[in-house]
Amino acid sequence: MPKRQVLLSSSSLYKDGSYLEHVRPYIEKLLTKNNAKHVLFIPYALASGDHDGYTKKVETILGKWGFQVDGIHKSPDQIASIKKAQAIFIGGGNTFLLLKHLYDKKLVEAIRSRIIDDGIPYIGSSAGTNVAARSIQTTNDMPIICPGSFDALKLVPFHINPHYLDPDTNSTHRGETREERILEFLMVNERPCLALREGTCLIIEGKDATLVGPANAILFRKGKEPTEFPPGTNFGFLFDECKD
Amino acid sequence: MPKRQVLLSSSSLYKDGSYLEHVRPYIEKLLTKNNAKHVLFIPYALASGDHDGYTKKVETILGKWGFQVDGIHKSPDQIASIKKAQAIFIGGGNTFLLLKHLYDKKLVEAIRSRIIDDGIPYIGSSAGTNVAARSIQTTNDMPIICPGSFDALKLVPFHINPHYLDPDTNSTHRGETREERILEFLMVNERPCLALREGTCLIIEGKDATLVGPANAILFRKGKEPTEFPPGTNFGFLFDECKD
Ligand SMILES: [Ca+2]
Ligand SMILES: [Ca+2]
Incomplete structure (x- = not known):
């Protein structure tokens, strides 16, 4: 089975930087080593519903870095687009609106299969990071x-x-x-929650999950004190701890 | 049909005050004029699940004010307890945990009927205010x-x-x-959202809904600028605007 390749960014913006600027080297590296020219x-997370405008913004940024961007909302067959995505x-x-779209359009299993079974790269930011996790139960969104x-x-x-x-x-x-x-979440749930401060990112390659960026992450586990871990930490142990 | 009598507090605590202290006069007035000695x-909003401890705390405070408190979790027939509640x-x-309990225990319609059809007083604070509204879609909770x-x-x-x-x-x-x-909420929903700053409270009597407390409320309406309204405002016009 191919390696899982997932990049989960805490935020799209960091301090005064432009969109995704702070994670640019990680995104470039991930896409380049997979020969992915199209993203x-x-x-669907955008509440205004201006999917064209949002896609245009991402296209402009990633275009400058040498990648082509296609908005899934333009596709006449979204499942097919996922199946052939690089x-x-x-x-x-x-996050709630995003997940509702994913369920309504039946994209959840299709995306998951491409990442887990086929090993294509996944990039998530903010709400895109929330939906990549086990559940959206630890989102900050309304x-x-x-x-x-x-x-x-x-x-x-x-x-x-x-x-x-x-x-x-x-x-x-x-x-x-x-x-x-x-902590309230952990009172009624078992699995841990990894809290990512803004500017940080979790890079998953197979069973490794490395924290990068300018700040510690905090691991919240049931019945344990929340613990700070510095950038460079490999959180791969959580794959064993949680099972899949 | 009896008058709706509902007191919705933004928060249980305000600044350095003790539990419910800042809304004490409103609670006392509401219960006294209804001859309600038992509350x-x-x-169920408490994530730790210490329902005894939470009830004890409320009992201690309301006991000092002259009211008796019964925790619904102690009742062998919760619907019956609601039916005879003063x-x-x-x-x-x-708020999510609270609403799940209300649905799982089939209390939603029973409570609603007592307040709307029978006119007994309802007091909500924080999560208890969220569940009193149309939906919990504007809670801050995780x-x-x-x-x-x-x-x-x-x-x-x-x-x-x-x-x-x-x-x-x-x-x-x-x-x-x-x-x-x-504002994101209003992009995908029609009905207005009334934002209550801490320390404030909405007192509903029939079709009147009066803001009390130390701060303005903000009314958010689809397609309109958010508007500040001072304490003393009667938001009864929202009943007509929204229908029931
Ligand atoms: Ca968000
Ligand atoms: Ca809360």
Whole structure:
């Protein structure tokens, strides 16, 4: 079976950088070594529904890097487009809306099969990272639409919290902090959640899952203290811990 | 038909105040004028599952104010308990978990009927306010468990965002602000969302819905600019705007 090749970015933007700029070397490397010149882009996370505009934006950026981008929404047969895709990129927006589109259009199994069985590269950013995980149960997004199930593409057997935000010690706000929300998640679920701060990225190659970027990740496990891990950490042990 | 009597608090805590302290006069008034000495408390939002502990906390506070509290989880027949309740209070925690409990235990219609058809008082705080609205689609909570449907008790025909948080202009975080999330909601939904800042409360009596507390509320409507409304505003016009 081919190796799983998945790049999961916490965010599409980092600080003042332009779109995807901070992950450009990782994306270029992944696509180049797979000889992927065409990227199938899935724009369904965008709540405004301007899929053309979103695809155009991604096309402009990835075009400069030497890759061609096709928006899946233009395809008369989306399953066929996935079956012949050289690489798949799902961008950010609203995770619930994205997953609802994937279910309604019956794309979940088709995408998963291309990544797991055929080994083509998957790139996810923000909502695209949420749907790559075991489920969307650790998204930060507002549940603006009900996807029916929270089960996601399961490209990794654990949960991911992108855009992880440290508690603001100056805040007088009495809603839960992000940490408290993930701890609530672990009170009713078993599998771990890996929290990725902005600017960081998880690069999965087969059974290796390496953290890259400017910040630690935090691993939240049931019944254990949340633990910080530095860039360079291989989270491959989570594949064994979780089973698939 | 009796008048609808619903008190929806944005938060259980406000600044350094103790539990429910900032809404005490409104709760006392509502229960007293209905001759309600017993309050049926629904603790299912609490992710830890310590329903006894949560009920005890509420019992201690409301006990001091002269009311008796019964935790619904202790009841051998929860529907019967709802049918004979003098008043119902649903506390904060995780909105998804709360709604799942309400559906699993088939309490949704029973509670709704007591409030709408029989006119007993309902008190909601945070997650208890989310489930009182049209749906939980504008909760801030993490979707730690899938309730199957996002439809809620529909004690009001619009959506509510509790714990509303103004955008932090100093933040470099690139996740969506609360305002952006609610605007995303309106891109795929029709009904308005009323955002309640912490410390504020919506008091519904029949077709009146009055904002009380220390801050404005923001009304988000499809295709319109978000608009601030001061305490004292009667949002009763939303009942006509939305239909039931
Ligand atoms: Ca988002
Ligand atoms: Ca909550």
